[in-house]
Amino acid sequence: MTLPANHPLNDGRTADAPLIRAYRGERQATPPVWFMRQAGRSLPEYRELRVGNAMLDACLNPELSSEITLQPVRRHGVDAAIFFSDIVIPIKLAGVEVEIVPGRGPVLADPIRSVSDVAKLRPLDPAALAPIIEGVARTVAELGTTPLIGFAGAPFTLASYLVEGGPSKDQLRARTMMYTEPHAWATLLNWCADVSGAFLQAQVLAGASAAQLFDSWVGSLSEQQYVRRVAPHSKRALSHLRGLEIPKVHFGVGSNEVLAAMRDIGADVMGVDWRIPLDEANRRLGGTVPLQGNLDPALLGAPAKVLAAHVDDVIERGREAPAHVLNLGHGVPPTTDPDVLTRIVEQVHAG
Ligand code: CP3
Numbered sequence: 001m002t003l004p005a006n007h008p009l010n011d012g013r014t015a016d017a018p019l020i021r022a023y024r025g026e027r028q029a030t031p032p033v034w035f036m037r038q039a040g041r042s043l044p045e046y047r048e049l050r051v052g053n054a055m056l057d058a059c060l061n062p063e064l065s066s067e068i069t070l071q072p073v074r075r076h077g078v079d080a081a082i083f084f085s086d087i088v089i090p091i092k093l094a095g096v097e098v099e100i101v102p103g104r105g106p107v108l109a110d111p112i113r114s115v116s117d118v119a120k121l122r123p124l125d126p127a128a129l130a131p132i133i134e135g136v137a138r139t140v141a142e143l144g145t146t147p148l149i150g151f152a153g154a155p156f157t158l159a160s161y162l163v164e165g166g167p168s169k170d171q172l173r174a175r176t177m178m179y180t181e182p183h184a185w186a187t188l189l190n191w192c193a194d195v196s197g198a199f200l201q202a203q204v205l206a207g208a209s210a211a212q213l214f215d216s217w218v219g220s221l222s223e224q225q226y227v228r229r230v231a232p233h234s235k236r237a238l239s240h241l242r243g244l245e246i247p248k249v250h251f252g253v254g255s256n257e258v259l260a261a262m263r264d265i266g267a268d269v270m271g272v273d274w275r276i277p278l279d280e281a282n283r284r285l286g287g288t289v290p291l292q293g294n295l296d297p298a299l300l301g302a303p304a305k306v307l308a309a310h311v312d313d314v315i316e317r318g319r320e321a322p323a324h325v326l327n328l329g330h331g332v333p334p335t336t337d338p339d340v341l342t343r344i345v346e347q348v349h350a351g
Contacts, residue, residue, distance in 0.1 A: 001243040007207060008140055009246065014147040014209040019079045022323040023210055023247035023269050025290050030351040031315060031324045032079035034149070035341060036251075036271075037331030038072035039084045042338050045071050055100040056092060059085045065135035070142055076342045077349075079325075080147050080210070083136055083203055087153025087214060088161060090199035091192075093128040094121070096162070104167060111165030113173070115184040124195045129202040140207030147210060149249075150203030154215035155192035155233040156226075162188065171220045178229050189233035197240025204244050211241060212249040212271070215262065216330075219254020226258045235265040249292060253330055259284050274298075274329025278317040290323035295344070297328050300336045307340070311347055 008014040018032040040046055046068055050058060058064045068084040088098050088106040097109035112118055140148055156174075161167070163174040178185045200211050213234065221230060238248060250262050251271025263270050263285060272281040272293035281291055299310045311326075318324030326348050332341065 001201075001205075003244055003246070004205065007205075007209075008143075008147065009209050013145050017079070017145055017147045017209070019147050019325060020209055020247065022290055022325050023249065025322045027323045030349055031318060031326040033326040033345050033348045034078040034080040034082065035072070035076075035328050035332050036082070038076065038078060038082065038341070039068050040332065041334035042332050042336040042341070043071055043075065044338075045075075055102075056086065056089065056098070059089050060131045062131050062134035062138055065131075066138040066142070069135075069139045069148070072341075073143070073146055075338065076345045078345055080149050081139065081143055082149045082151060082212070083139065083208065085132065085135075085151070087151075087158060087196070087216075089132070090124055090152070090195040091158065091162065093199075094124040094195050096121070098161075101166075106161045107166040108162065112159075112162040112188060113177070115181060118184045118188045118191070121188070121191050123191075124198050126198065126202075129198065132199065132202050133206045136203050136206035136208060148203075148208045149210045149212055150200055150208030151212040151214060152196035152200040152237065153192075154213050154218070154230075154250075154252075155189040155196065155237055156218060156221070156230045157214060157216045158192040158196060159185075159188050160217050162192070171217050175220065175225075178225065182229070185229065186233075189230070190236060193233045193236040194240070197237045200237070201240045201244070204241060204246055208246070210247045210249060212251060213237060213267070215250070215252040215255070218252035218258060218262070221258065223258050223261060227261050231261055231265050234262075238266045251292070256281070256284070260286075263289055269325070271327065272329065278314060278324065279320040282321040287320075287322060289321075290325065291318060291321040292325040292327050294327070294329040297330055297333055297336075300328075300333065300340050304340075304343070307344070308347060311344055315348065 160171045160174045247268045249269040250267035269290045274296035
């Protein structure tokens with residue numbers, strides 16, 4: 001499989017964009033910048049569009065998903081858009097009953113707890129991805145030279161929601177299943193890898209210029225368990241992009257003990273959370289890959305001077321890495337004043 005001739009990376013639109021150059025390891029004079037969860041509740045224009053539309057319905061409405069994706073690009077002048085969707089969309093499209101409960105997160109009607117639950121999971125019919133493909137195509141047609149990032153949840157994080165039935169603090173049930181039902185666990189993670197992989201592949205073929213795999217809850221695993229029971233499945237998710245020449249970013253929260261193992265599933269760029277500075281992350285990775293991150297979201301509410309000094313410090317430490325894309329260490333909190341984000345973009349671009 002290869003990218004179509006009219007893909008933005010092939011027809012001259014995004015191949016030279018600062019984000020793509022940085023992801024390919026070419027240091028830019030000032031780091032490109034975007035924010036995880038830049039689309040969402042911090043924006044009044046988002047809250048307005050969401051009135052009367054359930055979260056996952058909005059994700060499956062191409063007009064809405066496209067408009068919401070574009071909102072933060074227009075407002076903040078960020079160097080990338082990230083497709084507005086959710087990591088649970090592909091499991092919903094595969095027939096699993098899931099909804100997003102406001103303020104809580106994804107909740108399942110019937111959690112997957114046993115071998116027979118796992119056996120009931122059905123593959124994702126590619127035709128179900130039509131609203132995603134249309135949403136991406138509409139977005140890319142508007143974005144011009146600004147690259148769109150496609151994304152998906154990594155198998156462990158998705159499986160955590162499936163087994164727990166909702167958000168959990170330490171993924172205890174999921175990790176118990178990993179030890180007690182290793183076969184069912186492997187089957188479940190392969191299923192997650194394939195639905196996430198298909199979701200990611202659809203976004204890339206429809207015009208996304210980069211892909212980010214989120215393993216948000218990877219921080220609850222030991223390195224040994226990660227390498228044995230999780231990493232092969234994350235690799236399988238990325239195998240759905242084989243032949244598609246796009247930068248692949250991998251990110252997790254609390255991932256600092258497994259950074260190198262996460263890179264080794266085939267990531268070209270590593271996202272770093274706020275718990276270690278970028279120079280230290282670069283040391284742990286042996287200077288092998290560009291880094292993305294890692295402003296502490298807690299400082300978005302700090303006095304302007306304190307935040308500006310933090311931004312400068314992150315940029316300075318990012319100079320140790322082969323290249324750097326500025327981002328947060330996790331998503332934008334919904335309470336963030338959006339003007340604070342706009343000012344960060346201005347500061348970063350001013351150099
Ligand atoms: O702007 C962007 O970053 C793109 C959109 C995006 C969303 N979810 C939209 C969303 C992305 C990349 C995601 C990924 C996602 N979803 C992850 C991985 C990234 C991360 O944050 O770690 C995870 C773990 C989920 C699962 C999920 N979905 C959670 C935990 C929540 C929050 C629940 C809440 O209400 O606080 C969601 C809902 C969600 N996904 C919202 C948005 C904008 C908020 C829903 C709303 O607006 O009502």
